[in-house]
Amino acid sequence: MKAANTVPRNLPALLAALHEEERDAAVTVEGTPGGVIHLRRGGVVAVDTPGAPSAESTLLKSGRVEDSAWAAACAAVGSGGGTLSEEVSRRGLLSQEEFEVSCTAALFDGAFALALGAAAEWEVREPSRLLVAARAFPPHLVTSETTRRLAVVNELWGSATDLARTRVRRTKAPAARLLPRHAAVLEAANGRRTPRDIAFALGRGTYAVMLDLAHLRSLGLVGQDAPPPPPGRPSTAPRVPDARTESPEPAAPAPLPQRSPGTHQPPRSATA
Amino acid sequence: MSSVETSLGGLLELPGVTGVMLIDSVTGLTYGGAGTNAPDPVECGRITAVVGNGLNAAGAQGELESIVITGSDRQLVIATVPRQGDPLLLTAVLERGRANLALVLRRLNNYAAEVTG
Known part of the structure; x- marks a missing residue:
């Protein structure tokens, strides 16, 4: 059964359908933290989310690769052919294996961070140009590893x-x-x-x-401080309990403005 | 084809090596494997953590290079792959009667050096 004919009941079902169709796509997931799941021929190649560092972020922040060298490699790939994996290896910045390890680690970490929020809405878009990606994984592997990680943290914390x-x-x-x-x-x-x-x-x-x-x-x-309330609609409750116990009387409904046929000017009552 | 799995396949040419894996020592995530008889990556991570934390508490910080578990027929080698960032583990399952443990450890070290540059 194709994804185009039915509405997937959840995100894993959507990814499974896209995997079956071998689609290239970017699945945008709304929510907190939200993110984008990148698919190539149905396999998951990257997960971008503000909830977890990307492969680029971990490589640069950890000092494994210098910013300027990384930028030069990206620019070279952007202006010519080849992949970033080949380029960083050719420049002696990372082996192709370590590039793949970094991308894979970031992919599964991003999927885990994405699973920490409720994925209520998603949208399948055209694939975006993706530079920092290596190996593709079947969605069910990503889902099962994410489930395992959630269970481990739930047990430990x-x-x-x-x-x-x-x-x-x-x-x-x-x-x-x-x-x-x-x-x-x-x-x-x-x-x-x-x-x-x-x-x-x-x-x-x-x-x-x-x-x-x-x-x-x-x-x-x-130790931990008390966790903040879950994200959602900002609270409008007063910070200090109000001594007032009764609700105020609702204001009397104002009369609706009347149309004035034959004139383009609004009546005075509507501009007051 | 995965770069990791392609290069790991070369380690199977060693006599008596039946399976190799590259895993994350903290998360237990498998980055690639080749051959058969692969051990549980999460268990390998736990074993290494227990030994590494114990050594660290005893004052031998950062000195864990490898763990060899010997059974009647097989051996499991877990070699640490230090790198900038979370360390990796390189595991190999050996047929005890055929494998040369010293040679395997040397080749694992060479592989780790090549991968991490």
Whole structure:
């Protein structure tokens, strides 16, 4: 059954249908964080979302590749043929394997971050030009890995969705000997950053940072402030409880403006 | 074809090596594999984390290079691949009677150096 004939019941069903049709497409997912799932011949090649760093972001922020060298490689690909994987390898910046590893890690991390929000609406668009992508994965593999990751974080922390919105704070417990990556996460947990913020700051994946935060919490080294309310319509409730107990009387309905046939000027009552 | 899987396939030419995988040591994500008898990548990550955290707590920070688990017929080698960013793990399943463990460890190290530049 083709996707064009039926409305998929959810995002995995849509991706499965597009995979069956071997479509090139960009699936835009609304929501928080939302994002774009890029498909080539039905396989998922990249997931762009503000909820997780891209491959480019992790490579640059971690210092693995210098900004200027990366920009030069991208410019060379843009003006000529070939792929970015070949170009960065030719320039000695990354091996093709490490480029693929970085793209794959970012793809699955993006899918995980996307799953932390409710994907209520989506739209299938024409494929966009994609530079930083390597291997394509069948959607069911991406879905199953994402499900596994959600289950792991739910088990280690309590709720992956809550953790994603939590600003994690270092406790006053003395730090034991930590691996460098754990020490970096602990240093970054300043009470103002969510796991996503820490991931962007360190050039690591959001899921990997969540796992490290769970490890640090098991050592008593980090705690959490109360998570903020879920995103949605801004609250219009008063900040301070109002002493008023009765609703105010509704204002008397004003008369609707009357049309005045024969003139282009509105009546005075409508301009007052 | 995946670049990772293509290059991993070369490791199967070593005598007694029946399966190899490249996985993420933190997330357990498999980046590629070749051959058969692949171990559970998440379990490999957990084993490495337990040993690495234990060594670190004992003061041997960053000194874990490889773990070899020996069974009656087979051996599992888990080699760490340090890099800028989260480290990778390179695993190999060996037929104990045919494989040369020292040679396999050397080739795994060479592969890791090539991949991470």
